[in-house]
Amino acid sequence: MLLKRSDHQISANSQSVREMQLEEVLTSLRVIELPLRSKFQGLTKREVALFQGKNGWAEFSPFTEYNDQESKKWLDSAIETATKSFQVIRSEIPINGTIPDSENEQEIAELVESYDGAKVFKVKVGRNLQSDLVRLARVSKYSPSAKLRIDVNGLWTVPDAIHNIRAICDQVAGNLEYVEQPVATIDELRELRAELEINVKIAVDEALRKSNAPLDLNLKGAADILILKVAPLGGIAKSLEIGERHKLPLVVSSALESAVGITHGLTLAAALPDISYACGLATGKLFAEDIAQHEISGGNIRVAKPEIDEDRLTRFTVSKGRLEWWRQRITRVWEVAP
Numbered sequence: 001m002l003l004k005r006s007d008h009q010i011s012a013n014s015q016s017v018r019e020m021q022l023e024e025v026l027t028s029l030r031v032i033e034l035p036l037r038s039k040f041q042g043l044t045k046r047e048v049a050l051f052q053g054k055n056g057w058a059e060f061s062p063f064t065e066y067n068d069q070e071s072k073k074w075l076d077s078a079i080e081t082a083t084k085s086f087q088v089i090r091s092e093i094p095i096n097g098t099i100p101d102s103e104n105e106q107e108i109a110e111l112v113e114s115y116d117g118a119k120v121f122k123v124k125v126g127r128n129l130q131s132d133l134v135r136l137a138r139v140s141k142y143s144p145s146a147k148l149r150i151d152v153n154g155l156w157t158v159p160d161a162i163h164n165i166r167a168i169c170d171q172v173a174g175n176l177e178y179v180e181q182p183v184a185t186i187d188e189l190r191e192l193r194a195e196l197e198i199n200v201k202i203a204v205d206e207a208l209r210k211s212n213a214p215l216d217l218n219l220k221g222a223a224d225i226l227i228l229k230v231a232p233l234g235g236i237a238k239s240l241e242i243g244e245r246h247k248l249p250l251v252v253s254s255a256l257e258s259a260v261g262i263t264h265g266l267t268l269a270a271a272l273p274d275i276s277y278a279c280g281l282a283t284g285k286l287f288a289e290d291i292a293q294h295e296i297s298g299g300n301i302r303v304a305k306p307e308i309d310e311d312r313l314t315r316f317t318v319s320k321g322r323l324e325w326w327r328q329r330i331t332r333v334w335e336v337a338p
């Protein structure tokens with residue numbers, strides 16, 4: 001039954017760009033810059049654009065260095081969210097905590113604590129094995145029974161990955177849930193899986209979401225788990241279709257969005273037929289402040305559209321110059337051919 005529903009959604013999505021006019025997007029456009037609690041992937045602030053359609057607020061937030069072509073999927077996704085609603089089948093989603101590539105023990109302790117009840121932590125690694133091992137040990141120190149995932153963002157070569165995964169497994173014993181994108185390409189993932197003599201699950205993220213044809217990828221022998229991120233994949237309907245196609249366990253994750261963008265991920269996670277892994281949708285905790293709050297308790301996040309705090313929306317509004325930069329960006333991305 002669910003498959004039928006998503007078939008309908010997919011056809012709806014292909015028309016979604018025509019569901020709004022560029023003028024409507026620009027008229028309701030707000031651009032904000034939110035402060036991060038700690039440095040994440042080199043960022044201390046996150047700039048996001050928000051606009052309203054008949055279904056409410058939507059977020060368009062490709063990172064500022066992304067080109068117009070890559071940003072097109074993010075715009076398709078935002079327009080879909082602004083204009084479509086999706087049927088959901090669950091009211092809360094298990095979350096993982098996300099731990100940045102930090103050296104600071106106090107910061108790690110506070111973050112671990114902030115993900116109320118999380119039983120899984122995703123730890124950013126990849127730049128230096130020794131500090132990665134220290135970071136993992138600190139997470140385990142403050143949440144001894146939690147499972148760990150590591151996210152390498154494709155930084156390792158195959159030989160590095162074999163060496164480093166071995167070292168990490170030696171330290172965390174049976175606690176490693178999976179390794180996300182240890183190497184950059186699908187071919188390397190396949191090579192790694194064939195050569196790795198220890199039994200560790202591999203998840204694919206960048207190689208899927210940065211692909212021009214995510215539906216056509218052959219992931220056989222390359223990955224055990226698929227990471228789905230709504231905006232980079234072009235929307236909720238598209239993500240459902242990709243999830244169905246590859247027939248692998250799914251993890252819905254965020255792209256460091258504001259609470260508005262997180263709502264898109266929550267809708268996807270709540271619409272999926274099956275969720276067997278905690279999802280990376282608690283990244284709101286990485287922000288010092290946000291324009292709305294999602295309720296997280298007991299390791300779960302509630303599926304709901306949060307109330308936007310108008311005062312904060314105003315307080316975090318960017319300069320006129322930045323707003324104009326985003327207006328021009330959206331206008332250009334609008335013209336990119338599908």
Ligand SMILES: [Mg+2]
Nearest residue numbers: 151153180205
């Ligand atoms: Mg990742």
